Amino acid sequence: MQNPLFGDAGKPAKKSGKVVEPAIIDPALIELAQSLPAHLRLGTSSWNYPGWNGLVWNGEYPETNLSRYGLAAYAQHPLFRTVSVDRSFYRPLNVAQFAEYASQVGQHFRFVVKAPSLITDALVRDESGRGMRQNPNFLNAEQAVQMFVEPALEGLGRRLGALVFQISPLPTAWLGQMPKLIDRLHTLLKAIPDLKSIAPDGVVAVEVRDPQWLTPQFVDALRDTGATYCMGLHAKMPRITEQLPILRALWPGPLVCRWNLNPLHGAYGYEDAQALYSPYDKMMDPDPETRAALVRVISGTARAGQNVFVTLSNKAEGSAPLSVIELARAIRADNHPSGNT
Template identity: 60%
Template sequence: MQDRLFPEAEALPPAAAPPAVAAPRSRLRQVRPAPWPAALADLAARLPARLHLGTSSWSFPGWDGLVWEGEYTESMLARRGLATYAQHPLMRAVSLDRAFYQPLTVAQYAAYAEQVPADFRFVVKAPSVVADALVRREDGQGMRANTGFLDPGLAWSAFVEPALQGLGAKAGALVFQLSPLAPAMLGRMSHWIERLQAMLAALPPLAQLRAQAPDLVIAVEVRNAEWLTPAFAQALREGGATYCLGGHAKLPPMAEQLPVLRALWPGPMVCRWNLNRLHGAYGYEDAKALYLPFDKLVDPDLETREVLARVARATTAAGHHAYLTVGNKAEGSAPLSVEAMARLLAQP
């Protein structure tokens, strides 16, 4: 059955002063939704109930006409765009990427949860204090070892506990996205896999966590292919976690990552499709310059779409949740990538 589900897999974002009321009125300005075609609602109705499609963040002015109507600043969208985003027929999830840069509080998570409907789910990145092996400068350059990397106490107190308390039932996938390891660390993969397993095992059992968030999944995403071994898959299984498919040029193509997921079958699917492989492992800035303002598909990746659609179909058909979020740098416009994925998944 596993071979039928994954057939291509190998074995292994000085004028006069205005009246006193103008400022509050500006602060209360709402983000208007785009006039979405009725066909999108029809399309959404044909998707599996356990499928949660969405984008990586939402604060992009270039989505005018796709998600919202009108010109808004990025800061305005960051503060007030989520509620409008969540009204879009196809957007049933979003990746909270900002959580990686600084741990969010229970109140911050709760503020996000209040803006979305009951069936909406959040995919949340663990903060770098626990998910990055290095303490880095603003430009990403590693400075020194991070003593909190894979620390069980930090994993709970800085991430899992506040996310669950704030998001409640709207917590979907909590993702430990492990940043690239330093070259010297790659020769000790068995050590890091053991550390990862110990961290996952120290968390409360998934069944207990699901008392607060029934659809919760704990997932691990990596940035080094050296992680993708049977021992890694075993550590995930024993820790009650799943593998997050990583759409990033630092990793093999999606189809070549499937052996890890097969080793965990049956189970949920989590995927964060972030960057088109044609830009290379360090191509974020090149992709951003090419794709701005993120309002059109520039580099459709049909092969990746097909792989993800096949896995999402199999996952939901088996009764598990599938969380798939897409970034603007995957094909040029995350909302249009989501629509393309939805059309593919709605086919018989």
């Protein structure tokens, strides 16, 4: 009989404890990271994936351990200079929680943080995601500042990169009320205090999941408040080339982009991608078209000296760490066509 003290035969035991050992990094990736501009920050969405063993972690760790203690190991990867804190979308985080994140990363690391859905979703939803009733706090300026902006700014300090208000898909009946909704968004953005005195790289960005938002009035609201547009690469939204006019209208300014979902899965294919790509350790569906278009935007923004924050999801191509590597290689090739770094 197998001795239970030694786990399954032939399988390494999962590690536990408060220390997550970082993966051993190929020197070529260190060289690649050094070739990129310091104000260009690439990273992933969250960091709690056991399947990243060998890519980000050295060993098998439970997801709960990675969620609590994996950030320090993640931040040691030379290509990861930012991360999207998606957890804050589902439940607001307090100052102490943000400060704990900040304590685990170096001084040049910057966080991209999602606003709580309590502010950015028009509906209150049940556990399955089905809308139950109208959300009274939708785009509420006072709640946005108290529940999200102030705790993130105080807790992260200089390590704050982008505060992202990702507005969930609107009920169909609401799509005919865009001027009114943009006015409400404008009021919210105007209420946000200046970030620069505490977080010099800090920027407020708005991501949407309905193309009906993308109007001149929307651009005016962003420009008037010093906010920017978060380019969301998601099947619910037009491709990059169709979103570029918004960025051009706001130029000059930083680039905030979240590459969320491979378009081949369609607008409602998030769960399909999740099932197909788990445990997120392989490139399953490379998307060179999106990557090439994104590289052009990144390179143009970075060459102008503007900050760039780009985070990638596992659902983009199958494995976010591998997507970051391929994107970084493409950026270097675009900036050094001869191959010299």
